[in-house]
Amino acid sequence: MFKLKNWKEVPIGGAVDQPGSAMENKTGSWRVERPVWNSEKCIHCLRCWVYCPDMSVNTLDGKITGINYDYCKGCGICAQVCPEKVKAITMQPEQ
C-alpha cells in the first residue's frame, strides 16, 4: 500500500497521479476456485485472454504463458470459453 498524500501534497482536483495504481490491490484473494492451465493442451487461440475480465491471462508474443493469480478472481470464464475440443483450463477448488 503506498503512502496516502496529505492535503498539501494532493494534486489539484484530487487527481490521481499514479496510472494503474489499482494494481496494488491484489484481487486474487477473492478467488474460491482457481483456473489451472495445461500448456500441452492449449492451442493458443487466445479466447481466454480476450474474455478474461481481470486481465489475468498472461501472454508473451501472442502465446498464453499462464494465469496471473495475483488478480484472477476465479470467475471461470476462461475455462468456459476455451474451445470444446481443447478444454485446456480446468477450475479447481482453492486450498
Add this chain to the structure above:
Amino acid sequence: MANLKELSKRPDGFSPGHRLCAGCGIPIIPKLLYKVTDYDIVVASATGCFEVATTIYPYTSWLKPFVHSAFENAAATISGVEAMYQSLKKQGKIPANRKLKFVAFGGDGGTYDIGLQSLSGALERGHDIVYICYDNGAYMNTGIQRSSATPYGASTTTSPAGKVIPGKMQRRKDLTNIALAHHIEYAAQTAVSHWNDLATKLQKGLDIDGPAFICVMSPCVPGWMYPSDQSIEVTRMAVETGYWPLFEMDHGVFRVNYRPKQKLPVADWLKLQGRFRHLFRPEYTYVIEEIQRQVDDYWEYLAHMEQAFPAPPK
C-alpha cells in the same frame, strides 16, 4: 480487424486490480478499446459500477487519462474536454498534428435515462467523441433497479416479479436508433461476447471525425443471476436468439452484422437467468410469448432499415 494474436501484443490501457464483480463483462470493453487504435484517448465516465469500481481513491485502473463525471453528464464532460482540446490547438498550445480521441462511458441508467439529455446535446453539437454505453440492463451499482433498458419481463428490485406483476411490464427503449436519429455518421449495437464485432465497432467509432455512439451488451452476474463462468455464454445466447441483434449505421448505410444461422427461441436465453425465472411458471407463458413477439417484430424493423439504407451499388 487485427487478430487476437496481434491485439494481445499491443500496449494496455486498463489494468487489473479493479473491484468489478468476478465475471463482470464490462472490462472487456476498455481492454479492447486501447488495443484497437494508436490514438491517445481521454476517457470520461458517468458514475455506475464501471466508474466506481475502477477509481476507488487513491487507486485507478486507468493507465491513460481519465476524467470523473457525475451520473447524468458524462457526454457533457467529454464534450467540454474535446472543446478545450480544439481551442488549445487553435491557440497553438497543442501542436496541430497531435491527434487525440475522446471517449465517454455510461451504464444504461446513466445513458438511456438520466444522461440522455447530455448525450443528445453532445451528438447534436457534433463533438469528435465516441460515447459507449455498457448496457447491463439495470442500475446495478445501487442494487439492481429497473431502467428503460431493462428487458420486458425481467425482475428487478423496482420491478419485482410476484403476484401483481411478472417483472418489468415495459419494453426496452431502442437507444441506438435514438442516437442515429441525430444524423451522426456512426451508431452501432454490439455485445462483449462477440469480440471481433466489438473491436471492429470501437475502431470505426474512433476513426471517424465527429460523434459516434456504441451500445454494448454487458452481462452482470448479480443482476441477471447466473453463475459467473457463464457471462460470455449468456451474452452470446442473447445474440443467437435474436434478442440482441448486432447492427450498425455506418455513413448512411444500415447493416445487420450478424444473422444467427438458426434463430433460437428467446426462451433459450431467458431460461439461463434468474431474473426471468418466474416466467417459466405456467401462468406467465404469455409473457414469454410477448417477448418472442417483440423480438420477431424488431427483426422486421431491422429488415426495413436495411432496405431503407442500403449499401451503394459497387
